[in-house]
Amino acid sequence: MTTVFTILFDGVAYGMLLFVLACGLAVTLGLMNFVNLAHGAFAMAGGYVCAVLVNSQGWPFFAALPLAFVVSAAIGAALERMLYRHLYTRSHLDQVLFSVGLTFMSVAAVDYIMGSSRIFIKLPAALEGQFDLFGVGIGRYRLMIIVICGLLTVALQLILARTRFGSRLRAAVDDPRAAIGLGINVPQVFAFTFAFGCGLAGLGGALSAEILGLDPYFPLKFMIYFLIVVTVGGSSSITGPFLASLLLGIGDVAAKYYVPKMGPFVIYTIMIVILIWRPNGLFGRSAAR
Amino acid sequence: MPTPTLSRRAAVAGAFSLAALFSVPAHAQETFKIGLIVPMTGGQASTGKQIDNAIKLYMQQKGDTVAGKKIEVILKDDGAVPDNTKRIAQELIVNDKVNVIAGFGVTPAALAAAPLATQAKIPQLVMAAGTSIITERSPYIVRTSFTLAQSSTIIGDWAAKNGIKRVATLTSDYAPGNDALNFFKQNFTAGGGEIVEEVKVPLQNPDFAPFLQRMKDSKPDAMFVFVPAGQGGNFMKQYAERGLDKSGIKVIGPGDVMDDDLLNNMGDAALGAVTAHLYSAAHPSAMNKEFVAAYKKAFNNRPGFMAVGGYDGIHLIYEALKKTGGKTDGDALIEAMKGMKWESPRGPISIDPETRDIVQNIYIRKVEKVDGELYNVEFATFEAVKDSGKTKK
Numbered sequence: 126m127t128t129v130f131t132i133l134f135d136g137v138a139y140g141m142l143l144f145v146l147a148c149g150l151a152v153t154l155g156l157m158n159f160v161n162l163a164h165g166a167f168a169m170a171g172g173y174v175c176a177v178l179v180n181s182q183g184w185p186f187f188a189a190l191p192l193a194f195v196v197s198a199a200i201g202a203a204l205e206r207m208l209y210r211h212l213y214t215r216s217h218l219d220q221v222l223f224s225v226g227l228t229f230m231s232v233a234a235v236d237y238i239m240g241s242s243r244i245f246i247k248l249p250a251a252l253e254g255q256f257d258l259f260g261v262g263i264g265r266y267r268l269m270i271i272v273i274c275g276l277l278t279v280a281l282q283l284i285l286a287r288t289r290f291g292s293r294l295r296a297a298v299d300d301p302r303a304a305i306g307l308g309i310n311v312p313q314v315f316a317f318t319f320a321f322g323c324g325l326a327g328l329g330g331a332l333s334a335e336i337l338g339l340d341p342y343f344p345l346k347f348m349i350y351f352l353i354v355v356t357v358g359g360s361s362s363i364t365g366p367f368l369a370s371l372l373l374g375i376g377d378v379a380a381k382y383y384v385p386k387m388g389p390f391v392i393y394t395i396m397i398v399i400l401i402w403r404p405n406g407l408f409g410r411s412a413a414r
Numbered sequence: 415m416p417t418p419t420l421s422r423r424a425a426v427a428g429a430f431s432l433a434a435l436f437s438v439p440a441h442a443q444e445t446f447k448i449g450l451i452v453p454m455t456g457g458q459a460s461t462g463k464q465i466d467n468a469i470k471l472y473m474q475q476k477g478d479t480v481a482g483k484k485i486e487v488i489l490k491d492d493g494a495v496p497d498n499t500k501r502i503a504q505e506l507i508v509n510d511k512v513n514v515i516a517g518f519g520v521t522p523a524a525l526a527a528a529p530l531a532t533q534a535k536i537p538q539l540v541m542a543a544g545t546s547i548i549t550e551r552s553p554y555i556v557r558t559s560f561t562l563a564q565s566s567t568i569i570g571d572w573a574a575k576n577g578i579k580r581v582a583t584l585t586s587d588y589a590p591g592n593d594a595l596n597f598f599k600q601n602f603t604a605g606g607g608e609i610v611e612e613v614k615v616p617l618q619n620p621d622f623a624p625f626l627q628r629m630k631d632s633k634p635d636a637m638f639v640f641v642p643a644g645q646g647g648n649f650m651k652q653y654a655e656r657g658l659d660k661s662g663i664k665v666i667g668p669g670d671v672m673d674d675d676l677l678n679n680m681g682d683a684a685l686g687a688v689t690a691h692l693y694s695a696a697h698p699s700a701m702n703k704e705f706v707a708a709y710k711k712a713f714n715n716r717p718g719f720m721a722v723g724g725y726d727g728i729h730l731i732y733e734a735l736k737k738t739g740g741k742t743d744g745d746a747l748i749e750a751m752k753g754m755k756w757e758s759p760r761g762p763i764s765i766d767p768e769t770r771d772i773v774q775n776i777y778i779r780k781v782e783k784v785d786g787e788l789y790n791v792e793f794a795t796f797e798a799v800k801d802s803g804k805t806k807k
Contacts, residue, residue, distance in 0.1 A: 128631055135623045233455075241459035243647055245679055255657045262627075264655050336621055338648045342457060346618065381624035388624070389616040 127260040132382050133375060138267035140374020141274035142336065144367050146329035146347065147354040148281065149322025151366040154355050156298045157315055159209070160217050163224040164326055164351055165344030166231035171197040171327020172339040173239060176246045186249050190331055197327020202320035209319065210312065228344045236341040243340045246331070270332055277325070281363055294318055353396050359406025369407060446483040446742055448731065449506030451499055451527070452517035452542070454491035457642070460675055461519040461542050462491065465724030467713045472728045475708070480732045481740035488512065494519045496526035503527040507534045513742045514539055516727055521545040521589050528552040536744040537734075537751070541727040542720055545589050546801055549771045554744060556751050556770045558730055558763075559723035560692045561801040562590050565668035566597035566640075568776040568796050569690035573636065573666055574605025581666075582611035582634040584625055586641045591617075594640040594668050597802065602638075610634050615641065622652045629663065630656060636664040639671050646671040647680045654683030664688060669790065672781060675718035677788045684788055687781045692774050693719040693760040694790040705759035719760075726758045730765070764798075771801045 150164040171193035178189040208227075212220050252269060255262045285291040296304045297311045305311050330343070337347065350373075358369030376395050381388035399407065450469065452462030466489060478485045488510055492498040499518070506512045507530060515531060516539035518524035524543040528551035531538035540548055540557040549555045573581065581602060585591040591614070599609060611632035613625050629637050637658075641649050649671065653659065665671075665684075669691020677684060695706050695716045705725070709717040717725075730751055735742075737750040748770070755764040763774040776799045779790035 128627065131627060132624065135627070139621055139623070236455060236459070241455065241457075241463075242676065243645075245647060245651065245681075247681075254655060262657065264623075266655060335651065336623075338645065340457070378621070378624045382628055385613045385615075385625065385628065 127262075128382075130261040131263075132379050134261065134263060134271075135267060136375030136378035137371060138264070138270045138374070139336070139378055140371035141271050141278075142329060142333050143350060143354055143374055144370035145274050145277060145325055146333060147351040147370065148363055148366055149324075149326045150351045151355045151358065151363060152318055152322045155359075155366075156294065157213070157318065158298075159213060160220040161209075161224050162221060162348055163227040163231065163344065164322075165346075165348050166228050167197045167201055167323040168326040168330030168333070168347070169231065169235060169339070169341070169343040170200055170330065171324075172246075172330035172334045172343065173235060173244075174327070175331035176244050176334060176339065179246050180244075186246065186252070189246075190328060193331035194324040194328040197330070198320045198324030201323025202316060205316050205319045210316070213315070228348070231344060232341050239341065241341055243338050244334070245339075246334045248335065266335055270336075273332070277328075278363070278367055285363065290314075290317075353392065355406075357396050357399050357406055359403075359408040362408055365406055365408030444484055445486045446480075446735065447510060447512040447514075448485065448487045448728075449503065449510065449512035449515045450487050450489045450517045451492050451502050451506070451515060451523070452489070453494035453519040453523075454489070456493040456495075458494040458519045460718075461494075461720045462517070464675065464718055464721040465517060465519075465541050465727075467709065467715075468717065468721040468724035469728045471709055471712055472725055472732075474712070476732065481735045481738070483735060483740055483742070485731075492519075492523055494523060496520075496522040499523040500526040500530065503530045507536065512536070513744075514731060514747070516731070517541055517724075518543045521548060524548045524555075525551055528555060531555060534744070537747050539727050539731065541723040545593055549769055549801075553770075554748055556730070556748065556765060557772050558727040558765075560719070560772060560774070562593040562640075562668060563597045563802045564774070564776055564799050565670075565690045565692065566594045567601045567802045568778070568799060569638070569666055569668060569688075570598040570601030570607075571605060571796075572688075572690060572778050572794070573638075574602050574607045578607065578635045578664070578666070580608050580610045580634045581636050581638050582613070582629045582632045582663075583609060583638040584613050584615060584622075584629060584641075585639070586617050586645070587614040588617050588642075590642075591640050595638075598638055598668075617642070622649055623656070626652055626656045626658065630658055630661065633661075634663060636666045639665055639667040641671060646673060647676050650680045650683045650687070654681070659683060659686070669694075669719065669779065672779075672790055673718045673720075674716050674790070675720070677781065677790065678716070680788065682783075682788075684781045685783065688778065689781075689790065690776050690778050690796075691719060691790070692776060693722045694777065694779050694792055696779075696784060696789040696791055697760060697777070698792070699757075699759070699761065701757060702759040717759075722758065722760050726756075726760075726763065729756065729758070730754060761795075762798075766800060769801065773798050773800050775799065 153159045153161045174196045175189045175193040178184040252266045255264050293309050297314045301311050354366050354370050358366035377392045380391035452465050454462040490502045514537045518540050519542045521543045524540050531554040532552040538555045542559050544562045546561050546563050585595045665687040667689050669689040672689050674695040734747045734750040738746045753767040761775045766773050776796045777792040778794040779792045782791045
């Protein structure tokens with residue numbers, strides 16, 4: 126019986142991780158209506174920054190995590206100002222081609238600089254292993270992921286719903302022209318949002334190295350998972366992607382445990398069923414655009 | 415007058431092509447070209463890099479001339495994609511007129527090139543890929559790496575004889591993984607062991623957690639593991655995270671999981687894992703010590719079994735050329751390679767004259783800490799193991 130809870134716990138941790146990795150994409154794709162397939166590249170950047178700081182520079186893991194966020198966000202901001210903003214008004218096909226190209230460049234660059242083998246981040250001993258809670262095996266690292274990601278989710282929701290910046294962002298998305306007319310600096314809002322999304326991806330990348338593995342092909346391997354989260358969750362809020370991540374995480378882990386032979390298919394089956402049932406995702410706005 | 419100009423041009427072109435025609439065979443007598451096709455990018459890149467390094471090292475040590483031929487290696491990256499391998503092999507054979515094609519990081523790549531070797535009648539030297547059937551696909555294929563059957567049957571025998579009764583298996587769901595599983599199962603159950611749980615993990619698997627939980631719940635004495643080289647580290651970390659090491663479930667398997675290339679990064683979780691394999695950087699021979707030292711000095715990294723496959727591969731080409739006295743004809747080279755015996759960094763090895771596959775010692779090793787680094791320390795040897803994938807037929 127306790128196994129059920131262990132599976133549930135692992136599933137939640139996996140889902141939370143997917144959410145942090147993908148919520149930046151939900152923002153760019155959903156709120157800014159920009160198809161950014163290079164999202165995983167920012168996650169990878171964060172992961173490598175954390176790995177280099179911890180492994181070669183001897184930084185403590187918890188100090189390197191915020192820096193993974195900051196560096197990825199800075200890269201995101203720089204690229205947004207230099208490259209991305211020119212493509213906001215272009216067709217989705219152009220955006221896809223551009224961002225896929227960027228992904229391949231990032232893969233080649235990281236491969237060249239860091240080598241192609243998988244790297245690991247040296248964790249503090251306190252995060253290793255499992256402990257028993259009423260007979261349920263709780264992985265320390267996974268528990269930390271749940272705590273960090275849970276706090277982030279609450280913070281994000283509050284920022285979007287309660288702060289002035291959140292309402293500016295929503296206004297800028299709903300009707301950019303009217304928003305400009307009201308004196309909102311729309312490009313600045315977008316740039317900031319984009320950078321923040323990239324930073325989250327970077328943090329997710331640093332957290333995921335231990336569980337998903339970090340190598341130069343990370344952006345390509347996990348692009349599909351990010352897209353599933355965003356399409357299933359719908360893109361009108363962050364609640365959608367959050368629930369979608371949890372659903373996919375738990376579904377994936379449980380299916381692999383109980384029916385290992387079918388395991389890998391379940392996540393895609395869930396996606397297909399949900400998209401047939403609600404083509405705009407769980408919380409999609411109905412054909413507004 | 416347009417016509418004479420044209421014919422003059424034609425004459426010049428003709429002269430050039432004639433010159434080219436004569437100069438090519440004259441040139442080919444001096445150089446012996448090896449088309450090295452390995453993955454230098456992609457998930458299998460470490461295989462290609464190790465092989466390339468080992469060959470460079472060998473040619474540095476032994477010089478690049480043998481039996482009056484200058485050896486030239488043309489390195490091509492196929493990214494472990496069979497379609498690329500085939501196209502590249504064709505280009506190398508037709509355009510570059512290579513005398514040998516070599517490398518081949520994964521089984522599908524080796525199989526894709528096999529018909530070309532047969533057609534062109536040139537040796538195809540497999541330095542990495544490990545599925546049994548490969549050498550049967552062309553009479554021109556010779557292998558210097560290993561077959562999965564070699565290490566998997568041995569670890570199956572060893573486990574059955576050393577008090578391991580119940581085993582759960584976790585293997586990646588692709589040809590080498592299935593090979594490893596079947597050969598292990600065959601020998602382990604024949605020795606009286608029982609398989610209590612069998613899980614095949616998808617090749618592109620992000621998270622081992624659910625599979626490992628299943629392993630843990632089936633409470634085996636040991637788990638048999640085969641995952642592609644790059645995933646070994648992740649696997650061992652999650653194995654420790656879930657506390658399987660503390661619940662007394664040992665890891666056994668063919669040595670691919672504990673590749674020397676990655677072993678040291680796996681952390682103490684890997685300590686005590688018992689694997690059967692052809693090579694360990696800790697192999698206690700004078701030749702290996704020298705090889706490891708030279709490799710470390712040149713590339714600042716420890717050589718793994720892929721490097722040894724490349725090192726022995728180029729050695730085999732050198733020796734075959736010496737034996738034929740510089741004759742580069744494919745059939746003569748293959749004849750020369752058959753039955754060749756030599757001392758490799760991994761120990762004594764030979765090429766089986768019947769199957770053209772490698773015959774080598776398989777060592778049982780345990781991961782231990784030596785001078786602060788993790789090594790596979792050999793403690794038992796099974797001598798001159800042939801590929802049981804073929805001998806059983």
